[in-house]
Amino acid sequence: MDVLALWQGFYNDPWFWQYPMATLAISMLTFLTVAIPWTIVAWIDPPSLKKYKIQQKPFEMKKYLWPSFGRIIINNMILIGLLILFWPLMKLTAVHNWDLPAWYIIILQLLFFVLLDDFLYYWMHRYMHENKWLLKHIHSVHHRIRNTCGINGNYMHWVEYVLTAGLALVGPMLIGAHIYVVWIWVAIRQIEGADGHIGYDVPWNPAHLFPLYKGPVYHDFHHAKFKGNYAGFLPYLDEYLGKTHIPAYLRYLKGRKAGLTAIEITQQEEALRNSQRQRQG
Ligand SMILES: [Zn+2]
Numbered sequence: 055m056d057v058l059a060l061w062q063g064f065y066n067d068p069w070f071w072q073y074p075m076a077t078l079a080i081s082m083l084t085f086l087t088v089a090i091p092w093t094i095v096a097w098i099d100p101p102s103l104k105k106y107k108i109q110q111k112p113f114e115m116k117k118y119l120w121p122s123f124g125r126i127i128i129n130n131m132i133l134i135g136l137l138i139l140f141w142p143l144m145k146l147t148a149v150h151n152w153d154l155p156a157w158y159i160i161i162l163q164l165l166f167f168v169l170l171d172d173f174l175y176y177w178m179h180r181y182m183h184e185n186k187w188l189l190k191h192i193h194s195v196h197h198r199i200r201n202t203c204g205i206n207g208n209y210m211h212w213v214e215y216v217l218t219a220g221l222a223l224v225g226p227m228l229i230g231a232h233i234y235v236v237w238i239w240v241a242i243r244q245i246e247g248a249d250g251h252i253g254y255d256v257p258w259n260p261a262h263l264f265p266l267y268k269g270p271v272y273h274d275f276h277h278a279k280f281k282g283n284y285a286g287f288l289p290y291l292d293e294y295l296g297k298t299h300i301p302a303y304l305r306y307l308k309g310r311k312a313g314l315t316a317i318e319i320t321q322q323e324e325a326l327r328n329s330q331r332q333r334q335g
């Protein structure tokens with residue numbers, strides 16, 4: 055078969071456009087819808103929001119704003135190439151576009167996707183930290199940024215991008231989900247991905263409506279401290295499964311519960327560090 059005929063085959067296959075291509079487009083659109091407004095907020099860095107800023111230092115805007123867009127474009131090009139390459143296999147999975155299940159089945163399926171993806175992501179992410187080669191050559195790219203803003207959420211090595219995308223599709227492929235449910239799920243997944251990097255812990259963040267989610271502060275501490283808080287979205291895995299919670303993150307939550315602002319908590323952390331240093335010295 056010549057290349058042109060192969061391309062025409064893709065072009066004329068509506069299922070190819072509905073399944074991998076539309077799913078990717080929806081996932082990107084959702085990510086940018088959450089990430090761009092928050093990136094603009096971080097760019098302006100308004101004094102009125104300073105009390106909600108998780109890390110009381112400047113965002114790494116100059117260095118990583120445009121490279122973040124560059125990575126998004128390159129990573130998606132690579133992903134599209136792989137989707138074309140693996141389309142004959144992907145077509146065989148049970149994801150479908152016939153009858154839509156009842157609403158409560160859809161809710162249960164989405165819940166299952168969130169929990170399964172978070173569980174799988176926890177182990178993949180933790181392994182990328184524990185395996186020296188993976189950390190050095192792949193995951194360290196995402197960790198170049200210590201104080202992230204929304205758009206930095208997809209600043210990562212293409213291998214990590216492809217693996218993360220693949221992981222998100224495990225649930226839908228496993229149960230043979232309807233394509234509309236897959237679209238809703240990837241939108242939720244990208245809201246998670248963007249929200250974890252916005253850098254502000256505002257009380258009116260709609261993502262707080264999600265049960266068990268503790269807000270962007272959870273993943274922000276992963277970037278700030280590097281070790282611990284490995285799940286993608288839900289902190290319970292670090293707490294109960296891996297005992298990989300970051301102590302400073304737990305102190306932050308306690309401080310917020312007690313009514314302290316992010317500024318006051320940062321000051322408290324500094325005082326704690328100073329007293330530890332004095333004791334050691
Ligand atoms: Zn990491």
Ligand SMILES: [Zn+2]
Nearest residue numbers: 196207251273
């Ligand atoms: Zn991150």
